[in-house]
Each structure stands twice: as structure tokens, then as C-alpha cells.
Amino acid sequence: xxxxxxxxxxxFGSHIAVxxxxxxxxxxxxxxxxxxxxxxxxxxxxxxxxLRPTSGQIYYNGTEVGAMGDGYxxxxxxxxxxxxxxxxxxxxxxxxxxxxxxxxxxxxxxARSKDLLEEVGLSxxxxxxxxxxxxxxxxxxxIAQAMLNDxxxxxxxxxxxxxxxxxxxxxxxLIASFAQDKIVILSxxxxxxxxxxxxxxxxxxxxxxxxxxxxxxxxxxAAGKVWECHVDARQADAMAARMMVANVRYAEGGRAVxxxxxxxxxxxxxxPVEPTLEDLYLNVFQDAVMR
Amino acid sequence: xxxxxxxxIKKIVQNRAGVAACAIALILVMALSLGSVLTAGAWDARSxxxxxxxxxxxxxxxxxxxxxxxxxxxxxxxxxxxxxxxQARWAQDADHLGSLSAQQMIDQYGIEFWREVDRVRSDxxxxxxxxxxxxxxxGTHAPxxxxxAGNFLSNELSGRYLGFFPYAESERSFxxxxxxxxxxxxxxxxxxxxxxxxxxxxxxxxxxxxACIAVSGVFAGEYQxxxxxxxxPTLRGKRSLPVAxxxxxxxxxxxxxxxxxxxxxxxxxxxLGADGAGLPYQIFDFVNPYPMTVGQVCASLFLLGWVVxxxxxxxTLLLSSRLRSVMPVAVTPLAxxxxxxxxxxxxxxxxxxxxxxxxxxxxxxxxxxxxxxxxVVFDLPSAAALLYALLALVCAPLAVRSFVRYQxx
Ligand SMILES: Nc1ncnc2c1ncn2[C@@H]1O[C@H](COP(=O)(O)OP(=O)(O)O)[C@@H](O)[C@H]1O
Ligand SMILES: [Mg+2]
Numbered sequence: 191x192x193x194x195x196x197x198x199x200x201x202f203g204s205h206i207a208v209x210x211x212x213x214x215x216x217x218x219x220x221x222x223x224x225x226x227x228x229x230x231x232x233x234x235x236x237x238x239x240x241l242r243p244t245s246g247q248i249y250y251n252g253t254e255v256g257a258m259g260d261g262y263x264x265x266x267x268x269x270x271x272x273x274x275x276x277x278x279x280x281x282x283x284x285x286x287x288x289x290x291x292x293x294x295x296x297x298x299x300x301a302r303s304k305d306l307l308e309e310v311g312l313s314x315x316x317x318x319x320x321x322x323x324x325x326x327x328x329x330x331x332x333i334a335q336a337m338l339n340d341x342x343x344x345x346x347x348x349x350x351x352x353x354x355x356x357x358x359x360x361x362x363x364l365i366a367s368f369a370q371d372k373i374v375i376l377s378x379x380x381x382x383x384x385x386x387x388x389x390x391x392x393x394x395x396x397x398x399x400x401x402x403x404x405x406x407x408x409x410x411x412a413a414g415k416v417w418e419c420h421v422d423a424r425q426a427d428a429m430a431a432r433m434m435v436a437n438v439r440y441a442e443g444g445r446a447v448x449x450x451x452x453x454x455x456x457x458x459x460x461x462p463v464e465p466t467l468e469d470l471y472l473n474v475f476q477d478a479v480m481r
Numbered sequence: 482x483x484x485x486x487x488x489x490i491k492k493i494v495q496n497r498a499g500v501a502a503c504a505i506a507l508i509l510v511m512a513l514s515l516g517s518v519l520t521a522g523a524w525d526a527r528s529x530x531x532x533x534x535x536x537x538x539x540x541x542x543x544x545x546x547x548x549x550x551x552x553x554x555x556x557x558x559x560x561x562x563x564x565x566x567x568q569a570r571w572a573q574d575a576d577h578l579g580s581l582s583a584q585q586m587i588d589q590y591g592i593e594f595w596r597e598v599d600r601v602r603s604d605x606x607x608x609x610x611x612x613x614x615x616x617x618x619x620g621t622h623a624p625x626x627x628x629x630a631g632n633f634l635s636n637e638l639s640g641r642y643l644g645f646f647p648y649a650e651s652e653r654s655f656x657x658x659x660x661x662x663x664x665x666x667x668x669x670x671x672x673x674x675x676x677x678x679x680x681x682x683x684x685x686x687x688x689x690x691x692a693c694i695a696v697s698g699v700f701a702g703e704y705q706x707x708x709x710x711x712x713x714p715t716l717r718g719k720r721s722l723p724v725a726x727x728x729x730x731x732x733x734x735x736x737x738x739x740x741x742x743x744x745x746x747x748x749x750x751x752x753l754g755a756d757g758a759g760l761p762y763q764i765f766d767f768v769n770p771y772p773m774t775v776g777q778v779c780a781s782l783f784l785l786g787w788v789v790x791x792x793x794x795x796x797t798l799l800l801s802s803r804l805r806s807v808m809p810v811a812v813t814p815l816a817x818x819x820x821x822x823x824x825x826x827x828x829x830x831x832x833x834x835x836x837x838x839x840x841x842x843x844x845x846x847x848x849x850x851x852x853x854x855x856x857v858v859f860d861l862p863s864a865a866a867l868l869y870a871l872l873a874l875v876c877a878p879l880a881v882r883s884f885v886r887y888q889x890x
Contacts, residue, residue: 202890232890235710235889235890238710238714239713239714240709240710240713240714240887240888240889241888241889241890242888259719260716260717260719260720263714263715263716263718263719264716266714266715268710268711268714269711270707270710270711270889272707272710273707273708273710273711274706274707274708275708275711276492276495276706276708277706278492278495279491279495283488283491286484286488287488288711288715290484290485290488290717291485291712291715291716291717291718291722292715292716292717293715293716293717296484299484332711335711336711339715339716
């Protein structure tokens with residue numbers, strides 16, 4: 191099973207949101223990492239066939255997905271970034287409705303809906319109206335509906351937005367166990383979301399894939415660019431304004447430990463340290479972050 | 482499909498603004514009907530007193546029933562003589578009589594005079610009779626109602642509709658053909674409830690408008706609420722779903738239409754009785770060319786209103802599928818309806834304006850408006866039925882198509 195994205199582009203007026211990107215996605219979790227405005231949402235909408243590409247194609251097992259029509263949509267599970275969910279429906283109604291849309295019979299749909307609400311921890315509020323839900327609850331409901339049809343291709347756009355740390359961990363475990371022999375594409379601008387569950391990371395910037403590989407190999411590309419220096423607290427603030435500072439840890443006696451991402455040693459006494467994905471992200475999106 | 486339709490109906494019913502509009506229109510129809518029943522007033526010719534409320538209807542029914550029977554030439558001549566006599570007696574002292582209240586007239590001239598002159602002159606039956614029977618302003622009578630009505634029609638047809646639209650030869654023979662199928666002499670009698678139902682027909686346009694408001698969010702609501710992006714990329718999202726939306730809208734609008742009709746006409750039928758449904762439609766207007774019974778006309782108007790509603794709903798759905806926000810969709814049918822009412826006053830526009838919802842209900846089976854398409858001639862109700870059925874058949878699939886092609890961006 192593979193999903194092949196072939197020179198896919200989307201242009202809004204004169205602005206190119208996705209710029210001839212190509213990738214072949216196989217089962218496992220693919221993390222789409224990029225700052226806001228990188229083009230992740232636009233790309234995912236095209237993958238889910240709700241936005242027509244300006245050019246390029248998407249193939250599922252060699253067949254162009256437009257030609258597959260319903261057959262392709264049957265394989266999809268999609269959690270959009272900004273979605274609505276019928277505020278006056280109860281959670282269980284909403285799930286049963288989505289189940290009907292996904293072709294389940296009434297009984298089957300109800301059973302699947304209950305299971306998934308249980309899975310995302312919403313079964314106790316299943317009969318409450320969606321409009322009374324918090325952002326995190328809505329997000330979990332969105333994840334549940336995406337997984338209703340046990341999709342072969344699960345597309346999750348910023349799935350952890352609005353989730354608290356405990357919910358994030360639960361979500362990661364849910365996805366990790368789901369992703370066996372399925373394609374999961376997950377977008378985020380939060381590094382820790384993908385650091386541990388993605389088998390593969392695509393780094394996106396200005397509509398382009400600028401880096402791709404396993405989390406380890408991507409992290410390795412930042413090797414030798416991450417430094418730790420011990421400086422005065424006042425000096426630390428000055429450094430933060432001038433260079434890419436990943437972290438400042440204030441110590442006793444007006445001292446600070448500053449973690450800097452830079453091609454060369456920022457201070458004479460700087461020592462190189464093991465990079466993390468976050469360091470890399472900062473490095474890649476330096477200009478975006480500094481702005 | 483059944484499940485999807487049920488959910489779509491649920492969404493329509495959960496849309497507060499739409500349901501409020503439907504409730505308001507239904508209450509309006511009911512209030513107008515009830516108001517008309519409860520606030521009636523009429524002079525009781527027997528006692529010479531003015532009766533108000535439900536009791537008035539007995540007086541009205543008695544007056545109508547006093548004219549019941551077959552209106553053959555002899556009967557009509559006799560009634561015209563009664564009317565002419567009343568006119569003549571009035572003319573002797575018109576200025577003074579015109580300034581008197583009914584009570585003063587009874588006091589000064591006696592109840593007999595009041596009954597035979599004033600009552601006759603204001604009895605709807607005699608007024609209708611006069612319209613058909615007077616051939617000129619010199620007081621020449623037609624030999625019978627059939628001739629009178631025939632004369633009236635040919636006069637109309639030899640002129641222009643509203644003094645503006647000339648009748649083509651095909652239109653003239655169309656109307657004359659219709660009129661020739663009336664079976665003379667006609668039977669007269671009372672059909673109070675049906676008369677009231679017909680007078681309030683135009684207000685059912687509010688029911689149509691409310692139905693449109695209720696379905697205005699069916700597609701646009703999915704765009705505006707951000708639900709299109711989860712509903713579309715599903716197995717049935719681009720095939721059954723939009724069809725279910727159209728079907729649900731039509732079912733909702735139909736149920737609402739017929740419920741409103743049942744409530745509105747039910748008030749009259751329960752309060753005033755259903756008698757008179759089988760009488761010829763001409764009892765309300767002797768010169769009307771439609772060879773139908775009172776019941777047939779009412780039923781046809783309700784069916785026509787239903788078709789108009791379905792057409793308007795389909796048109797609303799098309800707008801809903803094209804626009805991203807609900808408001809302009811909801812406002813359009815209302816605007817079209819009211820613009821139509823005003824446009825009718827501008828004579829060159831009025832034939833087209835007749836075809837807007839409220840005018841269709843108000844003017845069908847009354848107006849002598851006809852639309853000639855080459856040799857084929859349509860009267861207002863058939864032109865409207867065709868137009869709105871076509872609108873439904875064209876707009877519904879187009880709405881489905883726009884939804885399927887909607888771009889989430
Ligand atoms: N409908 C649209 N019209 C115009 N520009 C758009 C539209 N949608 C997205 N964009 C632009 O395309 C770029 C990519 O947006 P998006 O795909 O939402 O990025 P991301 O999801 O990575 O934050 C942004 O610059 C955004 O402003
Ligand atoms: Mg996004």
C-alpha cells in the first residue's frame with residue numbers, strides 16, 4: 191500500500207501555498223512538520239480530495255485518486271484543522287451521523303461510535319451537546335470520527351491542538367497502536383508531537399519539502415550545530431536577541447545556561463551538545479521564528 | 482440513505498432561525514384564519530340588528546342560502562328585477578339615504594324598506610349578478626347569466642389584459658374554450674369556509690418563504706460551520722449526502738406546507754362547515770371562466786402552492802450550495818416575493834410579476850393573464866406550476882453538483 195504525491199501544487203492568486211511537492215508515503219506515521227503558513231493544511235486538503243490541486247496528482251497504489259472517487263474516500267479518515275461539528279448534535283449523534291456518512295448500518299454505526307467515544311474518553315459525555323464541549327473534547331471527538339471507518343489512510347491536521355499533556359500522551363499511544371499497516375499523515379508545528387511516534391518526518395517550509403527522513407536522521411543533520419554556554423544572566427538576554435536560542439536555564443549567582451543553535455560556536459567557551467528535533471526545527475525555521 | 486435523510490431533517494429542525502420563521506408563518510396563518518372567524522360582523526336581515534363574532538356567520542349563511550338554487554334565466558330575471566327595484570327606490574332619495582346609518586334608516590323608513598333596498602344593494606349576490614347581467618350603462622340586461630358572462634369575457638378579450646397586454650387569437654380561443662365548458666345554469670348556495678380559504682390564499686406565501694428560510698442553511702451552513710471538510714471526504718459525502726439533503730429539504734417543506742394548509746383551512750372548515758365544496762366556482766364570480774367546482778379550485782391552489790414551495794426550496798438550495806454564508810440565502814426568497822408584489826403594480830412588469838409566489842396564490846383562477854408560447858397557451862396557474870416544477874427539477878441537481886465541487890479553502 192502506498193500513496194504517491196506527484197508534483198502537487200496549489201496556488202491562491204499569485205501566492206503559491208504548495209509548490210510542486212512529491213513524496214511516496216507507505217504504512218507508518220508520517221509527521222508533516224512546519225511553521226504556520228508552511229502549506230501543511232493546504233497539502234492535506236488536497237490529499238483528502240476536498241481541495242483541487244492547481245497541478246499534480248495523487249496516486250493510491252498506482253491509481254489516480256480522482257478516478258477512484260468513492261473508493262478512495264472509503265479509505266480516508268480526516269481530521270481537519272478547523273472543523274465544525276453540528277453544535278446541537280450530541281456527541282453520540284454526531285458519531286452516528288459520521289458513521290452513516292461512512293456507510294455503516296445504523297446498528298454497526300452505533301456500536302463503532304460507542305467504542306470510539308470510549309477510546310477517546312468521551313463516553314461519559316456521549317449524550318451531551320457538542321456545543322457544551324471544551325476545545326480539547328471537540329478535538330478528541332474529531333479524532334474519533336476520523337477513525338470510525340478504520341481508515342487505511344488517516345490524515346490528521348494539527349491533531350494535538352487543544353489537548354492537554356495527558357491527552358497528548360494518550361493520543362500518541364492511540365495513534366501508535368492504530369498505525370500498524372496503515373498510513374497516518376500527521377501535521378504539526380509542535381516538535382514533540384512527532385518526535386516519538388513518527389517513523390518518518392517531512393519538514394515543510396514555504397510550500398516545499400525541505401528535509402525528509404527518520405526522526406534520527408533528521409536530528410543528526412543538526413549535529414555540531416547545537417551549543418551550550420555558561421554566561422551571565424544579562425548576557426543571556428542579549429544573546430537571545432542576536433541568535434537562535436533554544437533554551438535559557440537560569441542558575442544561581444546571576445548565571446545562566448544558554449542552548450544555542452548556530453553553525454559555529456557562539457562563544458569561545460561554548461560546548462557542542464547532542465541535538466534534538468526541536469533544535470533542528472529552530473535551525474530550519476530560524477528566519478520564521480526570528481521575525 | 483434513510484438514516485442520512487433523518488439526520489438532515491434533524492439539522493433543519495435544530496436550526497433555530499429557520500424553525501422560528503416557520504413558527505411565525507404558521508402562527509400568522511392561524512391567527513389570520515381565527516381572527517377572520519372570530520371578528521366577523523354582519524347585518525341580520527330578519528331582525529335588523531348587527532351581529533358580531535361567530536353568530537355573524539349564521540346571518541351570512543342565511544343570506545347566501547336565501548339565494549340557493551338553480552340560477553336559470555327566469556330566476557336571474559326575477560332577481561335582477563328585485564335589484565333594479567331596490568336601486569330605483571334608493572335613487573328617489575339617494576342623498577338623504579346615503580347619510581343614514583342602518584339604524585336611522587330602519588327608524589325612519591321601517592325595517593321592510595331597509596331590507597328590500599339597503600340590504601339588497603349591499604348583498605354580494607346581487608353585486609355579482611349585476612356585474613354579469615348589465616350589458617351597458619343604460620341598464621340593458623343579458624337574457625341570462627351564461628350570455629352575461631360570455632359577453633363580459635369577450636369584452637375583456639377584445640381589449641388588453643390590464644389595458645396593456647393584447648390577447649393573441651390563440652389566447653382568446655383558450656379562454657373561450659375554458660368558459661364554454663361551464664355547465665349552465667349553475668347552482669347557487671353557500672360555501673362560506675371555502676370563500677374564506679380563498680381570500681386568505683395569498684398569505685400562504687409566508688409559509689413558502691418560511692420553508693425557504695428553514696432550508697437556507699442546508700448547504701451554506703456546512704460551509705459556514707466548517708463541517709463540509711469532514712462530511713465531504715467520506716464514502717457517501719459526495720454522492721448520497723447532497724441527495725439526502727435535497728430530499729430532506731423537500732420532505733420538510735412538504736410536511737410544513739401541508740400542516741400549514743391543514744391548520745389554516747382547518748380553522749375555517751371546523752368553524753364554518755365544509756358545505757358548498759361541490760358548487761361551481763362561479764358562485765363567487767359569475768363571469769369567472771374556470772369550469773371547476775369550489776373544492777377543485779381550493780385543492781388546485783393548495784397543490785399549486787406546494788409546487789411553488791418545492792420550486793422555491795430548490796432554488797434556495799441552489800443558492801445555499803453556491804454561497805458561503807446563510808444570510809443572503811435566507812433573504813432572497815423573501816425579497817423576490819415582496820418585489821413581485823410591488824412589481825405587479827407596474828403594469829408592463831405585472832405579467833411576469835404574477836408568477837412570483839404570493840401573486841401566484843392570490844391571482845390564480847382569478848386573473849385572465851395568459852402566456853402564449855407559440856400556439857400553446859398557459860393560464861397563470863399552469864404557467865406557474867410549470868415554472869416552479871421546472872425550477873425544482875433544474876435547481877436541485879445543480880445544488881447537488883455545487884456541493885460536490887465545493888472547495889474547502
Ligand atoms: N483559501 C486561501 N486563500 C488564499 N491563501 C490561502 C488560502 N488558504 C491558505 N492560504 C495561504 O497558503 C499558505 C499555506 O497555508 P496553510 O496550508 O494553511 O499552512 P499551514 O497549515 O502549514 O499553517 C499560507 O500562506 C496561507 O495564507
Ligand atoms: Mg494548518
